[in-house]
Amino acid sequence: MKFSFNAVNGSRARSGTLTGFSRFPDIVFETPLLLFYTKGGSIPHLTHEVLQLLTTEQQTVQITLPTTYHSHEAVKQFKKGISSFVGLQECLTCLSVQDPAYKTPVGYNKQRNVSIWTNQGRVSLNSSEYMDIVEAFKPDFYEALSNGDTNIDTAKKKIGKVVESSKQLFDGCLQRHCSSELVNTSGILAAVEGGYNSEARKKSAASYKNAPVDGFVINGLHNNGPDVEEIDFKSIEDVIDVTVDNLPSDKLRLLHGSWTPSNLLKLVDSGIDAFDSSYPYLVTERKGALVFRFEIVDRSQTTEESESPMLEINLSDSKFKEDFVPLVDGCACLSCTKHTRAYIHHLINNRELLASTLLMIHNLHHYIEFFKTIRSALASDKRVILRPR
């Protein structure tokens, strides 16, 4: 796995590429990269057949360990790795330790053990047990096991423990990574911890100095789930900056979570290279459709972007009962070209599964387009802003 980037003039943002994956030797993945959030190995509500109706472009999926842990014995025996097991072998695969869409309970990790919450309850893993699963899953790149159990309220003492814990877990994973013929060609990401404490962030970043990693996960800012949407960017701005400043510039930076579109744009401008799609998933789960508008502007342009743009509409609202128009006028997705708000409202009212499929198609499409626009803006030293509706 190889990351290269171009700095964007007048910003910390970067426009980059990921290459050199052994399963995809000739394919270039562009950053800022969107990892498709999956549950149980599938994009929620979308079979591969439906995904093909949404996009035929090469995509990257995020395998979330809590939702796939129960399949690891089968995947191991299957031998071809998790991407083939779940029927998404054409997609680049990244394994994440936690599930960004659901809140991770606080206080269940130990120095050398991390808890994940599976559909069969809590499972505690050490780095050796975790690497057994990585060897079975054979992801194209993966996060080293990490602690991550901090947030804005975490006390300094616990932050210090989490920093040490993640470093120890990383060392265990790296040792196995280097000696494992099954995964030593996969990319490995180290988790930078430190909560909201600048000194701890510096210490965590420094602890990976010279480590042979392919990138970093910026961990420990939140405990996942819909609460991430509530985070005020001002509260994380400084800690993101200090973290990014203390990481080598030539490595990928991944940040999980259901960030709002405006925070996501700010995170891109802070130098984050990769995100997951838990946000469009959570919008789908609350029967919402993304409607936010965005456009490319010059960096010099001082147009004030909308402070509170309308992000989504809720299709369970009875005002859509007779609204025979697409979710978003002019949207090219299958849901918008073939179906109406009124039909989706009817499906929600009748608890039909197709409602979630149609919303997920639209929301993921909307988010893919958002990322395409961001990449295209960065490539020409421009930026993306949200527009009021």
Place this chain on the structure above:
Amino acid sequence: MSWKSSPLSFKILKECDVSKARTSLLALPHHTVETPVFMPVGTKGSLKGLLPDQLEAMDCQIMLGNTYHLGTNPGPELLEKAGGLHKFIGWERALLTDSGGFQMVSLLKFAEIVEEGVTFESPYDSSKKITLTPEESIRIQNAIGADIAMQLDDVVPVLTTGPRVEEAMNRTVRWLDRCLAAHKRPDDQNIFPIVQGGLNEDLRTQCVEHLTKREVNGFAVGGLSGGEAKDDFWRVVNHCSDRLPTDKPRYCMGVGFAADLVVCVALGIDMFDCVYPTRTARFGCGLVDTGQINLKHKKYAFDFTPIQDDCGCSTCKRYTKAYLHTIVTQETVACHLITVHNIFYQLRLMRNMREAIKEQRFPEFVKDFMAKMFASSEVPKWIRDALRAVNIPLEDTQSPE
């Protein structure tokens, strides 16, 4: 707007030389349907999570909607504003709607049948009585705009005996006339009458005689698949198909088990519907040539083969039983994948029957099918009897060649 004077034309392509099976083209306003056909049930305007695009991709030609559900929600007024159910749900091929009566009787506790119609307590206000009349059923079905609408019929539980069965049969005929009189769109919608008469062959004969005197384009055999003995079931189907006109389509309501479909096609039935393939998918069951398998079962945890090896559906081409086992009843995707497979299974079975009839090898098809389906058990007596009645004796396959 169309050159057709009737909203239905029925052209028999080939009749089986041995049995009563036939394969035909059923031209409807929205699609020309090849029969024998299985119609999956999209109760509330969606087929259990599948996109219309997916149904078209597997060549589903006609789908069923339920008038009771659609008439309650979203309601006929909204469907009219939407331009009919086809437009509302984005399905361009053929649709059939039931009358709503059967569902009322089976879903609502206090439904009662009187000459005026089916009366029931309003689900929103228990002090209010609502009556679904034949006229109201047709009004709703006209708003839905399906290619084929069904008459409101007087359905009695199939095991009922005595004068109530005869009353229901006669009332069904009277209600057909009221339905036909209330029909506002005879140029683009068909109304099919329903043969009633319980398990009484005389009443069935009388019913067919009455119904065939009316101007209709096809017929349904109703009141079956309600817990009667299979031996009674096939005899009634056979009895009715012997008496219904050969030049019009025959629809046997509520039949969907693979073996039943094969028997009924041999008995001369052209159209079927059933919730079974979609319902069983929601419980994690996939249809296979030997019946069905439950993917929740532990024995599939390490089974890296598809639900059925030679199946060409999008699920079997990509997903293994082992993977489905890990997500079944957990993720909606599992339900979608199994539903796709099950619908495909039914459609493929019907396509194989049509081809066998065209090539005059339907009896061989039936024998092969039954040998696979009952590989580990004896073919049930009722199936052997039914098939013998149409000159397909199964015993032959068991004798060594």
